[in-house]
Amino acid sequence: MGNSKIETLRGRVRGAVILPSDDGYDEARRVYNAMIDRRPAVIVRCASAADVAAAVDFARESQLALAVRGGGHSVPGFGTVDGGVVADLSGMRAVHVDPEKRTARAEGGATWGAFNEATGAFGLATTGGIISTTGVAGLTLGGGIGYLARGFGLSCDNLVSAEVVTADGRTVTASEDEHADLFWAIRGGGGNFGVATALEFQLHPVQEIYGGPMFFELEDAGTVLRFYREFIADAPEQFGGFPAFQIAPPLPFIPENRHGDTFLAFVACWAGPVEEGERALKPLHDVAQVVAEHVGPMPYPALNGAFDALVPAGLQHYWKANFVRDLTDDAIAAHLEHGPRVPTVNSTVHIYPINGACHRVAADATAFAYREANFAPVIAGMWPDPAQNEANIRWVREYYAATAPLSEEGGYINFMAGDDQDRIKANYKGNYPRLVEAKRRWDPDNLFRVNQNIKP
Ligand SMILES: Cc1cc2nc3c(=O)[nH]c(=O)nc-3n(C[C@H](O)[C@H](O)[C@H](O)COP(=O)(O)OP(=O)(O)OC[C@H]3O[C@@H](n4cnc5c(N)ncnc54)[C@H](O)[C@@H]3O)c2cc1C
Numbered sequence: 001m002g003n004s005k006i007e008t009l010r011g012r013v014r015g016a017v018i019l020p021s022d023d024g025y026d027e028a029r030r031v032y033n034a035m036i037d038r039r040p041a042v043i044v045r046c047a048s049a050a051d052v053a054a055a056v057d058f059a060r061e062s063q064l065a066l067a068v069r070g071g072g073h074s075v076p077g078f079g080t081v082d083g084g085v086v087a088d089l090s091g092m093r094a095v096h097v098d099p100e101k102r103t104a105r106a107e108g109g110a111t112w113g114a115f116n117e118a119t120g121a122f123g124l125a126t127t128g129g130i131i132s133t134t135g136v137a138g139l140t141l142g143g144g145i146g147y148l149a150r151g152f153g154l155s156c157d158n159l160v161s162a163e164v165v166t167a168d169g170r171t172v173t174a175s176e177d178e179h180a181d182l183f184w185a186i187r188g189g190g191g192n193f194g195v196a197t198a199l200e201f202q203l204h205p206v207q208e209i210y211g212g213p214m215f216f217e218l219e220d221a222g223t224v225l226r227f228y229r230e231f232i233a234d235a236p237e238q239f240g241g242f243p244a245f246q247i248a249p250p251l252p253f254i255p256e257n258r259h260g261d262t263f264l265a266f267v268a269c270w271a272g273p274v275e276e277g278e279r280a281l282k283p284l285h286d287v288a289q290v291v292a293e294h295v296g297p298m299p300y301p302a303l304n305g306a307f308d309a310l311v312p313a314g315l316q317h318y319w320k321a322n323f324v325r326d327l328t329d330d331a332i333a334a335h336l337e338h339g340p341r342v343p344t345v346n347s348t349v350h351i352y353p354i355n356g357a358c359h360r361v362a363a364d365a366t367a368f369a370y371r372e373a374n375f376a377p378v379i380a381g382m383w384p385d386p387a388q389n390e391a392n393i394r395w396v397r398e399y400y401a402a403t404a405p406l407s408e409e410g411g412y413i414n415f416m417a418g419d420d421q422d423r424i425k426a427n428y429k430g431n432y433p434r435l436v437e438a439k440r441r442w443d444p445d446n447l448f449r450v451n452q453n454i455k456p
């Protein structure tokens with residue numbers, strides 16, 4: 001790659017252009033999953049949509065692979081690439097709220113923490129991730145599952161429009177009224193169709209929620225999971241939350257002699273009137289003895305940041321996932337066998353509910369196809385020590401091997417591993433041919449291929 005090309009790029013962008021020889025390169029190439037150790041040829045720290053277009057043009061014209069980084073949380077490390085170009089949007093994190101219209105516009109590198117802080121100031125929220133450091137764009141473009149999904153649908157269901165830089169370097173608006181085929185494809189199709197430089201969301205009144213984690217003994221895990229399966233089928237839609245196999249961290253509300261023990265935790269989030277929260281959670285709370293809990297009224301952004309410390313940047317990650325329609329007794333038995341073996345305090349298994357409002361969107365209305373699935377479990381292996389990679393990956397794979405035959409064929413693209421590319425078709429079921437059609441129209445040369453890739 002010639003110096004003159006780099007100088008032209010530097011002249012065109014407002015943000016920094018970082019090369020392997022530059023100070024700060026090692027810091028700039030780092031992503032959240034420390035297992036990923038890639039060496040891009042050029043990192044463009046984008047400061048604007050125009051910078052993003054310049055990075056896209058540069059990658060296309062230089063015939064280099066292009067990775068797009070929002071929050072950087074991709075477990076397979078899709079926010080970086082060996083020998084290619086990284087368009088790093090992490091500096092584009094502004095969120096603007098319109099309280100009259102109840103909408104928020106987030107830049108393409110905003111995190112859910114910044115989003116919830118901005119919208120929370122107006123007593124508003126939309127479905128977002130459960131950890132505050134995850135990127136709004138990556139999560140939403142893949143679907144978007146969180147505490148509020150049963151009430152308001154997936155994050156992508158709340159997307160009103162997006163500003164997208166396409167493979168040919170144009171900036172277009174995607175909405176129901178403009179480029180509707182692109183708008184359809186980006187609601188579940190991930191980063192396959194362009195770079196979202198801004199995303200506009202519908203917001204809903206959410207002030208304080210009532211919730212938090214409660215810890216049940218492992219011997220009660222079967223009872224709690226069977227109760228959850230029945231309860232969540234027709235619980236009020238303001239009820240969100242999920243069961244989790246979890247090693248107790250050293251937190252003050254957990255008895256000290258139980259720190260390090262494994263529990264079946266349940267993290268609840270009641271987003272209805274806060275004074276009704278205790279009553280709403282009571283059936284779940286009373287299903288077995290609660291050993292420790294930190295449940296009560298709190299601002300929604302506080303719950304969104306509550307578990308950040310368990311998943312700091314720099315851990316090793318390996319995740320697997322399938323959607324589940326019926327959480328059968330056999331599936332629960334598989335969870336009871338493998339869940340208690342959760343190897344580290346950072347690792348976890350969450351069984352998210354995706355019924356309620358998620359089911360009211362037709363399977364072909366957006367690219368996200370699994371509208372009849374009731375649960376989106378994720379086996380999330382996270383650990384600090386690379387020397388332990390083999391044992392931790394083995395736990396994830398064995399757990400997955402036991403649960404996959406009892407699940408739907410496809411899974412949620414945002415929870416899948418780098419070795420799951422052969423499952424892409426299954427993830428989109430009947431929507432796959434239409435996604436290929438959209439890919440051929442918007443990215444015929446597959447410039448956007450560093451992702452769970454839909455081939456043109
Ligand atoms: C700790 C943790 C917690 C999580 N919790 C949840 C959760 O509660 N709910 C849930 O649904 N998922 C969750 N996820 C999964 C998460 O949705 C995916 O990891 C998602 O890809 C992260 O997006 P990002 O922008 O942070 O990541 P990145 O690594 O920056 O990007 C991920 C993918 O999205 C693409 N992308 C990112 N930004 C843009 C953009 N602006 N335009 C176009 N493409 C873009 C990238 O190219 C890449 O393919 C979690 C992940 C982690 C690690």
